Amino acid sequence: MQSRSVGGAISSHPVHGTVRSWDDESGWGVLTSPEVPGEVWAHFSAVQTPAPDAFASLEPGESVLFTWEEADQDGYSYRALRVRRPGDPETDWDGDEHRTDGDQTDEADEDDDDEEDDVFALTDVHIEFDDERDDR
Numbered sequence: 001m002q003s004r005s006v007g008g009a010i011s012s013h014p015v016h017g018t019v020r021s022w023d024d025e026s027g028w029g030v031l032t033s034p035e036v037p038g039e040v041w042a043h044f045s046a047v048q049t050p051a052p053d054a055f056a057s058l059e060p061g062e063s064v065l066f067t068w069e070e071a072d073q074d075g076y077s078y079r080a081l082r083v084r085r086p087g088d089p090e091t092d093w094d095g096d097e098h099r100t101d102g103d104q105t106d107e108a109d110e111d112d113d114d115e116e117d118d119v120f121a122l123t124d125v126h127i128e129f130d131d132e133r134d135d136r
Contacts, residue, residue: 001126008035008071009116010068010070011035011064011066011067013130014061014065014066014082014084015033015065015066016065016086017031017032017033017035017040017065017066018032018062018063019058019059019061019062019073020039020060021060022060024057026119027044027045028041028042028043028044028074029058029060030082031043031066031080033066036078037075037077037078038076038078039077039079040066040068040076040079040080041074041079041080042058042079042080043079043080046080046081046082047083048082048083048088058083060086062085063081063085063086064085064086065084065085066080066082066084067080069079069081099124123129
């Protein structure tokens, strides 16, 4: 599994999407959303579960909320940072309404119309991996 950050767009808030494919055995799958310009690679470690030790899995066709970053990951240009089901208990995501009943406030609806909320933060992150191990 190859991973390399290319520095670029990061979602400023969770977006709604759908699980296109998921493989429990390999622990990853692909998400899609009209708010992301391409398919998004997702690893099981990014999937938030209601119970801390629960098995993290998704079903193809399932609706999800996720944050993402631009990255070169196994042939995909985008990688999910956090993924959760819309009906799951609240999270600590910035910008999330922390509501479990699915209702939105009038203020939240006004924010959805504000184009500034849809601007992506830019970052320049570079991570290098050393394949050689020092077994001292």
